[in-house]
Amino acid sequence: MMLCDAVALPILLWVAFALRYSSVTPPVDGNWIFAAATISSLLSLYAFGFYRPMVRYLGAEAAKSVFTGMAASVVALAALSYMVPVMVPRSVFIIFWLLGCGYLGVSRYLARRWLGRLSTRGLQRRPVAVFGGGSAGAQLVAALQAGRELCPVLVVDDDLGKQGTLLSGVPVVSRQGLSEAVRRGRLDTVLLAMPTMPRHRRIALVNWLEQLNVRVQTVPTFSDIASGRARLTEIQDVVIEDLLGRDTVPPRRDLLGRCITGKSVVVTGAGGSIGSELCRQIIKLAPSHLVLLEQSEVALYNIEMELADLIQRHHFDLKLVAMLGSVVDPGHVERLCREFDVDTLYHAAAYKHVPIVEENPAAGVRNNILGTLAAAQGAEAAGVSHFILVSTDKAVRPTNVMGATKRFSELVLQAMAGRGSSTVFSMVRFGNVLGSSGSVVPLFREQIRRGGPVTVTHPDVIRYFMTIPEAAQLVIQAGAMAKGGEVFVLDMGEPVRILDLAQTMIRLMGLSVRDESNPDGDIEIVFSGLRPGEKLFEELLIGDASVRTEHEMIMQAHEEALSSEEVAAALQALRAVLDRGQSASLKALLCRYVNGYRPREEVEGEDPELPCIEADETAAGATTTAAAASGKGVH
Incomplete structure (x- = not known):
């Protein structure tokens, strides 16, 4: 590049003389001025860093180097012309500066474009819109x-002032222009480059893009970029979780720290979806101790390693303790x-997968009910x-054993x-959390990537959704407001129809739904039927x-x-039935004591294994004996 400039700069000085004298053979008093101009310009440009950047990646900083380097060169030439008895018109220096800046800027731009095209020659880059x-x-x-995979062919913006302009050579168009380009088959992918857009506007935009049948991808948020968790160029599919909830309400710092800051805290089920997120939120609130209680060795190891890394990276001042054990173990929690002189205990340990607990009611009763009782008595x-x-x-009007056991835990x-x-x-009650084990979102995403079919249990099933971090923050804040015996219910927003969710995820990945109206579609949706104990609608309030x-x-x-x-009395009866392994009697007892519990067999008009109205003689006898022996208090 310096060699090219060494050839071009003296020619530019000659052109400056020619323009000044309006002649192709201008009078020049001494040819030494051409050598001086070349040497001074090269030295000035080098000193101001013009030759340091790689030409292929030149940015705006190159313009500053050109202007200042050429200005310094012209000043040096002008000073030299006054010290040496030679006649050089002052306007020549100004013309030379303008010509030099123009040549250097245009030559580097052309070189950058040529090198860029050379690096992508022969590549089949996919056209996209930003x-x-x-x-x-x-x-x-x-x-x-500058990449080798995607080629931006359009930039879309709703700002009328930007439409019709060029952004790095790419035309900026309206939404109508994008629709027309998709209709003509010019592109099939749209990249969202609006990290700070509010959630409600993002939802509206994605809903509009969904109708175009294009794949929608996004770039990370500025908070993720600033924190180092992601880079701007890390393009990914739209996180459907961002479209299900609502704009989150900032947490209240006084409530977050009321039961945690400076205190010793225990989280049971610390390796689970909610338990692990509670731990992540708690360590940010400066407890003196955080004790992790988990019965799964693998889950405990994973969460301990993750939290230990967070503590080290952010220099949190607390003691982290990992305890392997079960809440069902009598006296363990005490x-x-x-x-560890514990002040606050968050009880997240539970069996929560509805079909599994439905097939294993004894395990659900033992872990969810007796485990909660043992943990509460130990804490007390x-x-x-x-x-x-x-x-x-x-737990609200349950149709499954899992919900009934969680409601009975509340009663305890x-x-x-x-x-x-x-x-x-x-107690803090809320609906489905996104990203938890068993969540439909990762299941649907994997089924779509495999080519389908996507399995939906029922066309009318609806669910409430909340992100795990938001749920954990609200659990902490709700617990801080408690005076004793309250059942807190989190605002879950609007319910989501699972069929609509599946269709949206398919379309956002640039695919179409295969059904009767579109037999040539990409992904089929299959209805598998409600699972054992599953409800069509979930509720948050019993009354x-x-x-x-x-x-x-x-x-x-x-x-x-x-x-x-x-x-x-109910606890004593449940223990008696557990000892005998009578699953039907367990359901009967749950029916008796959990108001609103109706097994799905009864709801659908089938004959249940045992009538829900009354328990068998064994359960009834155990209840009577327990009532006579219990006296007062929960045992």
Whole structure:
């Protein structure tokens, strides 16, 4: 490049003289001026860093080097002409500076374009459109032009002032222009380059793009880029989770830290979806101790390694303890709470997969009910200040064993709080969390990538959805507001029809749904039927009574509860039936004590294995014996 400039610069100086004198043979007083101009220009440009960047990736910084380098060269030439007795008109220096800047800028631009085309020659780059003509869009277009896989052919922006312009040589068009390009088959992929767009606008935009039958991908948010978790060029499919919820409400810092900051905290089920996210949120709130209780060795190892890395990277000042064990183990939670002087316990340990628990009711009763009882009694005996149960919307008028056991767990804590306790017991109830084990979103995504079919249980099934981080934050805030015995219900937003979710995911991946109206589509949706214990609709409240709390996303439910004596009798009856391994009797007992529990067989008009109205003689006898022996209190 310097050799090319060494040839061009003296020619440009000669042209400057020719323009000044309006002659192709201008009078020049001494040829030394050409050598001086070449040497001074090259030295100035080198000093100002013009030759340092790679030509293929030259940016705006090159323009500054050109202007300042040529200006320094011209000043040096002008000074030299005054010291040496030679006649050089002053306008020659100005013309030479303009010509030099123009030559250097145009030559580098052409070289950059030529090198860029040379590097992509022969490549079959896929044409794409970039939606967003802001700074993120400009950076993405530049990155794609230098890449080897995608070629930006359009930039789409709703700003009328940008439409009709060029962004790095790519035309900026309206939505109508994008629709026309898709219709003509010019492209089949749209990249969203608007990381800061509010969720409601993003949802509306994706819904519009969905109708074009194009694949929609996105770039990371600026927060992810700034934190180092992602780069702008890391293009990925639209995260459907971002389209299901709503704009999150910022958490209240006073509620987040009330039961955690400076305190010793235990999380049971720490390796699960909700338990692990609770742990991630808790370590940011500066507890003195965080104790992880988990019965799965692999899950405990994974979450301990992840949290230890976070603590080291962010220099958090707390002691992390990993404890392998089960909440069903009598006295285990008490010993643990006493050893670490625990202040707050979040009980997230539970069997939650509806079909599995439906086939294994004894395991569900033992883990979800007796495990909650053992954990609560251990926490109470050790003087724990707050005990927060992570519950589920399936506990409301349940049609499955899992929901019935979670509702009975709520009844246990309500009874313990009702008889008076130094420990504040509370429950937090919410719906499905996105990204948890068993969630339909990753299942659908994998089925679509395999070419289908996508399995939906029923065309009318609907669910509430919430992201795991938001749910964990609200659980922490709800527990901080508890006075004892409250059932808190999280605002889950609007319910989502699962069939619509499946169709949206298919279309956003650039594919079409294969059905009767479109037999040549890409992905078929198959209805597999409701699984054992599954409901069409989920609810969050047993009754209609609920009141707002000091947090706009958290409600408090007012629901009827069992007395301490009734709960004690039911627990004794459940233990008696568990010892005999009588699954049908377990369901009968749950029917008796969980208000609204109706097994799906009964709901659908089938003959259940055991009538729900009354238990068999064994269960009834155990209930009577327990009621006589229990006295007062939950055992």
